[in-house]
Amino acid sequence: xxxxxxxxxxxxxxxxxxxxxxxxxxxxxxxxxxxxxxxxxxxxxxxxxxxxxxxxxxxxxxxxxxxxxxxxxxxxxxxxxxxxxxxxxxxxxxxxxxxxxxxxxxxxxxxxxxxxxxxxxxxxxxxxxxxxxxxxxxxxxxxxxxxxxxxxxxxxxxxxxxxxxxxxxxxxxxxxxxxxxxxxxxxxxxxxxxxxxxxxxxxxxxxxxxxxxxxxxxxxxxxxxxxxxxxxxxxxxxxxxxxxxxxxxxxxxxxxxxxxxxx
Numbered sequence: 001x002x003x004x005x006x007x008x009x010x011x012x013x014x015x016x017x018x019x020x021x022x023x024x025x026x027x028x029x030x031x032x033x034x035x036x037x038x039x040x041x042x043x044x045x046x047x048x049x050x051x052x053x054x055x056x057x058x059x060x061x062x063x064x065x066x067x068x069x070x071x072x073x074x075x076x077x078x079x080x081x082x083x084x085x086x087x088x089x090x091x092x093x094x095x096x097x098x099x100x101x102x103x104x105x106x107x108x109x110x111x112x113x114x115x116x117x118x119x120x121x122x123x124x125x126x127x128x129x130x131x132x133x134x135x136x137x138x139x140x141x142x143x144x145x146x147x148x149x150x151x152x153x154x155x156x157x158x159x160x161x162x163x164x165x166x167x168x169x170x171x172x173x174x175x176x177x178x179x180x181x182x183x184x185x186x187x188x189x190x191x192x193x194x195x196x197x198x199x200x201x202x203x204x205x206x207x208x209x210x211x212x213x214x215x216x217x218x219x220x221x222x223x224x225x226x227x228x229x230x231x232x233x234x235x236x237x238x239x240x241x242x243x244x245x246x247x248x249x250x251x252x253x254x255x256x257x258x259x260x261x262x263x
Contacts (some may be wrong), residue, residue, distance in 0.1 A: 004205050005038040005175065010060055010070035012053075012228075030056045031067070032228035036221070040174075043206045045216035047246070048225035054209045055099075057225075058177050061207070062094060063087060075174075092122075095168040096177040097161075104164055105152040111138070111163055112148030118170050137166040142195065165197060175205045213250050222246070 010031055017026040031053045038044045046054040059065045061072055063079060072079040074090060082090060098104055105114060115134045119125045125133045135145035141162040152160055161181055168176060181197065194215055210216045217236045224232035224239065224246045232244050239246035 002040045003037050004040040004075055005061070005207075006071075006073045007037075007057075007061065008035045008071045010034040010057065010072070011068045012056055012060055012065065013068055029053075029228040031060060034070075034225075034228070034230055036223060036230070036233075038205060038207070038221070040205050041203050042220040043208060043216075043218070044221045044223065045208045045210055045219035046223050046225055047210050047213060047216060047249070049249070050211065052225045053228040054225045055179055056228075058096065058179050058207060058209055061177070062091060062096060092171060093173050094175045094177060095171065095173045096179060097164050097168050097181050099180045105160060107152055110149055110151055111155075114152075114163070115148070115167055115170065118167065122171065124170065137170065140169075141166045175207070177207045177209075179209045180211060181208075213246070213253055224249075
């Protein structure tokens, strides 16, 4: 396998308190020495409780925020040494799906316009074929082509997230980052979102940031984050057998889901 993304000793601390003279006195260790390697075609999952630092890792990888220390290499290139032009090119190769799909969809554009815009911007499809491509993308995520005429506010949370997924995969980018894609969705909508993702992530290099463990059971690697550090790593079955934090979180969530489905 070819290593596509390599992260070593990534660090991001925030100042929590300063002295009367402005000197830092206390820090929040959002990310504290995170390291991993991701092969082409693999799915890596970052899991942990809210506030553990897993979403910060995704933003550091894309350099939406800058790390205090560490290194990030993508396809052998040092991301931290890229200039603005090179960084824009990289971000086209690393698409991200955020937690809040409504905030990322233009309310003044129809879904068809939202999906057609990157096709035109990057000259991916001739103008005569864009309508067909938009309809194809909607079918891929389980939505009817007629929905292309609707606006974002006319859809449910799960449908909006599937529209965001369709937009993210337009360029067939080498790496896909999903930051809690099922956050705030009910169980039914979550299942539909991940059915769409399962089809689209086949053979694609992916990083999934998740709170619900049921969504990442088939990941090739699972990293458990606590207080900014990776405390466990392995596959789903291995981590359950180890009986550590992952197994504890799994038991809590399993009981919660069981209670929700009980009569």
